[in-house]
Amino acid sequence: MDHNHGGYICSIVPFYLLEAMSKSSDPKVRECGLKSLACQERVHKARFDSFQTKLAAHHQTHHDHSKGHGIVPPNLLEAIASSKSTTQAAKDSAQKTLGISKQVHDFRTEGSSSKEEQGPSSLAAAARAKVPPKPTKPSETGFYRYVYDMQNKGDDERPSTLRLLPGKLVCSEGDAPTSDKATDEVYSNTLTVLNFYKEFFQYDSLDGKGMPVVSSVHFDTNMGNAFWWDGKNQMVYGDGDDFLYNFTGTIDVIGHEMTHAVTQFSSNLSYWQEAGALNEHLSDVWGIMVKQFVEKESAEEADWLIGEGVLLPGVKGVALRSMKAPGTAYDDPRFGKDMQPDNVEGMEALRKTHGAWLDEKDSGGVHIFSGIPNRAFVLVSLGFGGNSWEKAGQIWWKVARGGAISSECTFIQFADATVDAALALYDEDAAKIVREAWNTVGVVRKI
Template identity: 45%
Template sequence: MGVFCTIVPPHILDRLARSADGELAATARHTLEHDARHRTRRGLTASVGPAGAAAAGAAKALTDQPVRSIYDARHRDDLPGHEVRVEGSAAVKDVSVNRAYDGLGDTFQTYLKAYGRHSVDGRGLPLVASVHYLKGYDNAFWDGEQMVFGDGDGRVFLDFTIPIDVIGHELTHGVTQYTANLTYQGQSGALNESVSDVFGSLVKQFTLGQTADEADWLIGAGLLAPGINGVALRSMKAPGTAYDDPHLGKDPQPATMAGYVDGPDDNGGVHTNSGIPNHAFYLVASALGGNAWERAGQIWYDTLTGGSLDPDVDFTGFAAATTAAAQDRYGDGAEVQAVRAAWTTVGVTSGAAKAAASELPGQQTGQQTQQA
């Protein structure tokens, strides 16, 4: 079953919904109401699962080109909306349509060229996206079948088609759906979110031709409106530092297990605790250097698609699986050593006393448990 996965964490929208600014509060409440409605729909309706997708995909030959369809929702809740651009057609005047089209293509090409994967299901699944969803909708999501983008309110969030990593992030929820199918709750849910951040960042890096050292390791850079004190929704390099703003609050992501958030909100803190495995991946990529989608990304891809993960896997189990994947592909060399060191640094495996404060100058990881 596909899950309803949004790029903006509920805790940000909850804070905006309590804003003294009536316009911002109303927009956030509207977004939260629609998100809750979609979550209910996904809970009642099973999407095409891995077996169904395999059967559907087996009938057509795989190609090295995506099959994209972009729709204009025309600020309504009727998905997918009006078809405005299809595969191979020329760019249109609507920049949101063109950005969505390009972002779907860039994500497809990253998975194909880096990992030999044809689309999110591995069998050439057509990629569908709708832009201009509702009025001022402050989110983007994968609903188990397609991508949906809001225009943002223009005061806190801009158009959600702007950051390519947001598109890569959401489509990776589809990849996870068709592979490990990680349960969207607790630590497995945080891993689900983290995997999407990892490959969302790798899609951006691959598209821009950036090395690990050149990458910004931000998720959603360019999404925050002018005047908002922040650089993105999340930072993989320095979790907890992406924003600190009167409207948004302070980024609550922990970089290590010392700041782990335990509670019922956001399916057990899936968008918050994802900072821990996010930081582990950044440490692996940084240690190995070069192009992060190669060795570091390959290890994570092998782990996600290898069939060894339990849907309810926790951080410790995922650490063991990535270590095994590194060993299987690269042997007992720099790769497996980098993976082991990263999980120890973030406090998931033995050596947890090394709280990794030195990795984040000026950041007090133990004080990141306060929700915005």
């Protein structure tokens, strides 16, 4: 096995779930899974090639940090694709979403022999040229948002169609609402997340320096995912179908994906095993905090569900992930049961029984094992009381931005850093709350 561990785009729906969807017996679920699976595979290949180029240039030996960050975990899409209880349409869609990553790879791979695909680097350059530079005139909001419409274009069988990204510009900073729901939702929700970062963490846009925020909506047809593509520095949103939908209207999804960008420009955590799970964890943390802010909920009042608005009615589940109770988010015959363990003991057991599968389908467990630090963050937030972003969020931010962790950070290293941050920001009692939370989930310092 190659150990790029780029795996798949870091989407809100993980690869293994997409794959299960693509094998579902329900045609509609299967179609969704197949399409999403195809998308994700192509993006992954693109990102791996990009990483290999950087690796050769800098003589590095570490893992791939360049990933596509999608909200739907791959295991969900895989589950739909393989389920005997879903429609063929849904299986096909899940498979296609997973395959989009392969498409992006073909689009960006140098030296393609296909006439249609030749010159991928020039196509990529042309696509990048469509992204407007930061205007010199200040905006009323202080940010620069651009929303593009892909008009359901993008074909997982034709890599060159990715030259269409970001698509047709339909909304720029300061524009009035459009007649398109997805466009207006992304435009509005993006501002909510940007303002949240600015007000509570004094962070300006995705890179801390006011970079423009580019989003593309209506990507492909029946593409059941949303992801941050760091190679193009933009968000991409599919429309979903009868199974997974509402990516543009779910604030924690927007916050999750935008935080993958923030992580890219700050700690640059790897996307493999524990470091990758921490990468996903940080996106869940800021996704859930902005959701709680919008809904005016304290840590005690919140449901701590990620992707609650993504699963359509009729699905036997409440969300894509539960931060408070990992492993309980869904249990549906069409795509399986939530596999997240809520402690290190469960993680080690899964590694023994499903190690190869985790490496292949979830980059060593980046989605599945993110539930462990997620639960720790919930416990810390509850321990402090009040709003999650007031103390717990500040501790996590100091760690994510303060240079205390490496790109290959482990759970225990991250835990130690949060304890140190709690002591630096507050006092010994705060540090004790943080340490006890990590101890509860099994991330225990061994002396």
